Amino acid sequence: MLRYILWRLTVMIPTLFLISALIFTIIQLPPGDFFESQIAELRAQGEAANLQEMEELRKQYGFDKPQVVRYFYWVGGMLTGDFGYSFEYQLPVSEVVGDRLWLTILVSFCTIIVTWLIAFPIGIYSATHQYSWGDYGLTFVGLLGIAIPNFMLALILMYFANIWFGISIGHLMDERFLSQPMSWEKARSILSHLWIPVIIVGTSGTAAMIRRLRANLLDEMQKQYVVTARAKGLHPTRALIKYPLRMALNFFVADIGSILPTIISGAEIVAIVLSLETTGPMLIRALQSQDMYLAGSFLMFLAFLNVVGVLVSDIALGFLDPRIRLQGRSTK
Structure with missing residues (x-):
């Protein structure tokens, strides 16, 4: 190793x-x-x-x-x-990125946590209750989440928020805090605005993770070692968590390589639609204006995170799944 x-x-x-x-x-x-x-x-x-x-x-x-x-x-x-x-x-580039980078990390981190908290129990339920009414309903909702683009969902929410409540949703804080340094009032304003982009950005990711976890878990549950564990009288919950769920998490660990740069880049189109103070719109603007040092340094940082994320996911897979041997030893 x-x-x-x-x-x-x-x-x-x-x-x-x-x-x-x-x-x-x-x-x-x-x-x-x-x-x-x-x-x-x-x-x-x-x-x-x-x-x-x-x-x-x-x-x-x-x-x-x-x-x-x-x-x-x-x-x-x-x-x-x-x-x-x-x-x-x-x-300087470091000052330009500054607060936008931390706000992007906050939005992305909260989105990932919410995605995991929702996707894991629903994916496990759908796999253990295959072809039930709950499975059909959750599958339908998941397919809707995958089919509807995040930026379109943002536009729909902005429209109905204006029609029904007469409010304009957008930004990560009240406009009076945009140019002010961080304070308790600004932090409370950010937390009160945070749930809207988290829901919008996390919709498609949650739906996709539910489908993938369900498919992988169903595949593992049909294998012989699970049948043998049940035949020996192992409790169904323990038989599910100890082996099939662990093996079904391979895709989740393998996604670390893509999750790390996503935390920094954010959802660019959604950020533009909602006027979020994140790094996505800044990167697009830098590419359009040929602001070389800003765009190049930011893309290089994303590439570095991608390479590190792939390394971390490969090592974690080696510990998670005993069938994976990173040393490349031959077996007879």
Whole structure:
């Protein structure tokens, strides 16, 4: 196991290096840069652009140098903790992400917890009561949750909230707290607004997890070791939890690799619809405006979380399922 972990950690270095090169190349593919886009936008609005200031900023941040030099400048800065400067917000990237990152983690973490708390008991019930009226009803609700896109559900809730209650739902806090530092009043406002995006974002994830847990658990419950355990008089609940449920959780552990970057990125389209102060809209805006350091650093952080999440899920699977051997030993 230790040899496997060390080998995976060693492989992570060239993997992240290749990912960084790919991210940098894709960001540079559109013609021009942030400064040219900014000049064009100002002229379209009928405003005069300070060409001299733009040129000074271009030289200051190395945009007059070859792309290879700029790439190593960007990677070297990240290795020393300097994620660059956001031209869109005119602040260092670390300050731009700041509060948005913590709010995104809060929304995503609460969504994951609510998803698990709802999906696990429903998935177990559906598997142990196959083809019952409860199974049919929960299956129908789950299929609706998968079929309806999250952004459409957000639009529907916004419409009915306005029609029925005359209120406008959106944001993660009252508008008077948007530019204020964190306080008890702001925290209470965030908690009072938090349940709406949690329900909307968690709907499809909950429905999908119910279906997957039900299918995996049904497959395990039909295997011979479960039949043998029941024939020997083992209590049904213990026979369910000790082996079938444990084996059915493989997919859940394998999803850790995708859960970690999701916690940071958030639901971008839902965040735009609900005007949430999370990192999703910020990332999309950075990509549109070619804010290279903000977009590139954020995507690189997501890639790092993805690689770490896959490593954690592989190790956890080795401990959870004795049938998985990470050492690759041959059996006869």
